Structures are given as structure tokens and as C-alpha cells.
Amino acid sequence: MKNLSWDDLQIFAHVARAGGLTGAAETLSLSAPTIGRRMLALEQVIGKPLFVRSRTGYALTDKGQSLLRKVKAMEAGARPIEEWLTSGVERPAVRLSAGTWTANFIAENFARVWTSNDPFRICFKTTEARLDIAHREVEIGIRNQPAESGNLASRPTVEIAFAPYVARNHPDPEGSEWVSLGSEEAVTRSARWLLAQEDTSICAWANTPHTLRDVVRAGAGRGVMPCFSGDRDPQLMRAGPLIAELAETQYLVMHNDDRHRPEVRKVIDRLHALFRDHAELCRGDRPIGTSGAEKA
């Protein structure tokens, strides 16, 4: 730990411009409490108050104004480095593997994950299989288990709940038969759950999630889906309570070495923010199309 941290000076400039911690947190990959603590520490190193604090934000003192002018000179000094980093570099691709529903959800929120200003590209690999991150098949995997080897890192995001869905306006939602998801090669967790229930009657099988949804939409019967998919579909409604046995924690998994790559870092952070913002939807707290729905 050094005396005067250049990183703290950079953060200081962001807080000064944003007028507070929350605005600075949006432009930095740091949380507001962390930024608050670092500004406090910076003031202790400097020995003078830099901010006047209020509940409406942070304003600069005279000393803070003076320091900001100087830090802007450092920012000017840093700009050639940022430009040097991006010039002449082909934009790398961040390969992202996710299950069908998750990929669909991300695709519908794509602007939250990537914009044309980004110096990288996104490569979706939509698959129910688990691709090998350790051997660089993808950079980021969205999984329902944490990484199990030491050279992978995982970051939990949200709880994913599952529930049965049926076509909207189905005459007998909880009395209809089931549509199961699975193929001859792979039996899904929801298919295993289904087989474990007493007195279940399966009227159809689908081998891809899209096919299952289409069959359920057509009114053939009930199907199990994650809530972040089922509860966004205006053609579906709940056909029973949440299925506790299928609830799982979602993880963003990446190689340990890749965590410092800025494009991987940025995608990871954005995915995390995206899912966090839809945490209620994912947990099943926003049921669609059922009367008397309660909010958790």
C-alpha cells in the first residue's frame, strides 16, 4: 500500500464530476460504499477535507477544486495510454455460453451487455452442454454450479426459480397434462423432477426449449420453465406454485487469468448487473397472468 494512491486520485476525479458516490459508481467498477471509504482515506492522506458531504451528494471544497485541477493534468497524461491501448487492435471476441432461456434473456437485453462503442465483440454459444472454459472454448459460462477447479473463478448472480406454465387463458391450468423437455441423449433436471412426481401424465416430449415453449403455447399442456422466461411471455401463465426442488443459484464462470482482461471484466460486470436488476423476476416474485399474485 502506497502513500498517495493514483487510483484514488482517479476515483476522486470521477466523484467530483459526478457530484456524488452513486454517479461515480456507475462509471467505475466499484460500489458506492467502497468509493466512500476510499475518498475518506484519500482525505486522510491529504490531510484536508476535499468534499462537503450531504445526503444529496458530494461537493468540492476549495482544496478539492485545487486538487481536481491537478488530477485533470494526470488524466490528460493518461489519455495517450488509453488511446495507445485501443489503436490498431482488432476487437477481441468474448465468447459467452449459456442455456437457451438464458441466452434468450440476454439477447433481449443485449444493449445492457454490449454497445457499438465497446472495443470488443460478443460471441454467443447457446448450448445446454457445458463448454470447457479451462481449455478456452469460451471466456464466460453461465452455469448453475460454481467452478470446481482452482484455475476457474465463479461469481454468483441470482437465484433462479422454476414453475409450471400453461397457455394464457387455458381452461384448466392445473389439471392439464405435462409437456416434458428432454431428448434421448440428455434428460434435463426438470424431466427428472417430472418423473419423480406422483401421478403425472405426460402427453408430449420436446427436445429443445423453444419447441417445448411452442407446444405449451399451443395449449397442449403444462411445461416447466425458469421464471425469468415464463413470466416474461404474455402468451403463458403460471399453472402452479414455484418448484422448490429445481431452484438453483446462477454463476458466471470464467478462467482466473481472464479476470484482468478488461473486455471479459466488463461483460461479467454487466451480466451481473443485468441479472441483479431482474432478481425478483428470476426468483419468481413477478408472476405473470395469475390473479392474486403477491410480491415478495
Next chain:
Amino acid sequence: MKNLSWDDLQIFAHVARAGGLTGAAETLSLSAPTIGRRMLALEQVIGKPLFVRSRTGYALTDKGQSLLRKVKAMEAGARPIEEWLTSGVERPAVRLSAGTWTANFIAENFARVWTSNDPFRICFKTTEARLDIAHREVEIGIRNQPAESGNLASRPTVEIAFAPYVARNHPDPEGSEWVSLGSEEAVTRSARWLLAQEDTSICAWANTPHTLRDVVRAGAGRGVMPCFSGDRDPQLMRAGPLIAELAETQYLVMHNDDRHRPEVRKVIDRLHALFRDHAELCRGDRPIGTSGAEKA
């Protein structure tokens, strides 16, 4: 964690100038392994190797040379901030409390702790009492126990060993009587230890450590001292083995809030380095004046 760390750029410049990790560690308050990891992470962010690594040090690649030129511009931008920090500021005092032997040891190595270039001053408070750091009686306390309250921080330094000493060339070192340290108000740990021994014969009491040393030097008998004092005194020699019961770990204790104050940080770091460099002496591994002394 941000993408391109300004702190890492600063460290990079130090490594480039020093030609390696070890030299950079001397000018930064970071260890060589830490600097090595940070340079690796910086290269991953940059996407290009910056160094050619060898066992004789780090040399810059062409890309590294290019980056160094740019970072020097940031250093130029940072210089007005460093100057602004030091200009017009009355030098603060760092108050340091330590026991007599420890204060004596530090005073003899004062150039390791303070120089006239430092923008602060040192205030010794030599006492066997424990001064209150939480209520700002001192900034740094050197103690034999870690901090016990949440708002204090402690950093262990070295193991302190104790042994009995006698005047050099005493005719009967291990057969002489004891000189005890203590006063009517405060019985020291070594005095308690003495009373707990079988068949001990105390011929004198001293109420200050300096007085005890003077009496022992005069040949009156054996006295218990910490090894970093006894083994530095050419007028004394060991009069028995190390006293395991009295061994203790030394701690540098400070207020949590003060850790970011650069002058407190600097003194703490220097004291830590000073004691670490004399770790063998403190542990009793450098006995003075006894024949057949072994090196640990």
C-alpha cells in the same frame, strides 16, 4: 477493480527504472512477489508483454519502452500534487510510545526511522505504562500484545527473547545472585518469573531498566533483559539460556483511522523493517560474549 489501474502504471515505472522487482520493492511499500503479480496483471490488461523476464531482472520490451514514455507524462502530471501536499504544511508529529529498552534500541537506529527530509517529526514517549491510542495519547505503541479493540490495528514484528545477563568477565556468571526489576507500584513480568523460580536469591532491586543494567554492569549479579538489549552491550554477557516463559511477540499498534496517514504509515513500515532486520538479535540468536555460541 478497474480496467487499467493507475497504481499499476506507477508501479510499472518503478520496475522499469529499477530493472527488476527487488529494486522496485525498495522504493515502493510493496513486496517483490506482489509487484510481480501486479506486473503480470498489467500485461494481461494491456494485452502485450511489457517485460523480458530473467533471473537477473526485468528488461523492457519495445512496447514497454513505449508505455514508459507515456507513464512518465503521468508522473509529470502527478508531481504538482506531491508538491502541493508538502508545501505550506507544518510538519506533524508522530508520537511513539515504547518501553525503555525498545526506545533505546530505536534511538540507536534513529536514522532508520526518521531523516531530516521527512515531512514529519517523531515524539518519543518512553514509558512502561500503556498509553491510550484510542484516545490519541500516541499514534504508535510498541507492545507485547495485539490490539484488543476493533478500532485499533496491530502488526506483529518479531519474537522477543529474554535471557539473564551478567557483567562481562564476571567470575561466576551462573552462580551469582539476581538483580530484580520492579517498583512498589508495578511488578514486571521478569520479576514475577524470578519469584517463581526455585531457590532464587535476590541481592538487589532496581526500579528502572537503566538502573538494573547499571547494577548488573557493576557486577552485583544477574539480571533479566531482552536479548536485543543484552546482546548489544559489550559490558555484558549471557548468564544462562533463553527464558522461554518470557518470550513474547512484539506488536506495532495504531488507530485504524491513522493507517492511511502517510507519516504514520511510513514510521510503521520503517519500524517493522528495522526490527525484521534484527530478528535474529531479538530472538536471541546472536548471543554476545559467551564461548561456543551457535547461530540459529
Next chain:
DNA sequence: AGGATGTTTTTCAGAAATGAAAAACCTCAG
């Protein structure tokens, strides 16, 4: 050829920093 010295790299336990969640507080609109 072998030992000493000095550097970087790796491993691992502990310290420090972080973010999530909650608490606290202020402002503004109804």
C-alpha cells in the same frame, strides 16, 4: 565443479478491501 549469493516465482495463511444488505437521513411531492 561446487558453494554462495541474488533474483524471480510459487504456495499458503492472514490481512485488507469489497459488495450486499440494512440503516439512517434528507428532499420533495401530494
Next chain:
DNA sequence: CTGAGGTTTTTCATTTCTGAAAAACATCCT
């Protein structure tokens, strides 16, 4: 006056980073 909304601050569990110690390797001297 009250409730909603937005911000900062505090608490605590978790994650990340650090330094100590050891390992590995290269160079230099005898």
C-alpha cells in the same frame, strides 16, 4: 404532515490481495 425516492453510511460475510517462506534458477567466485 406523511410517504416515496434517492443518497450516504454502517455492518458483516465474502473475496481479493498481500507478505512470509520456500522453491527454483542463474550468475559469480573460489
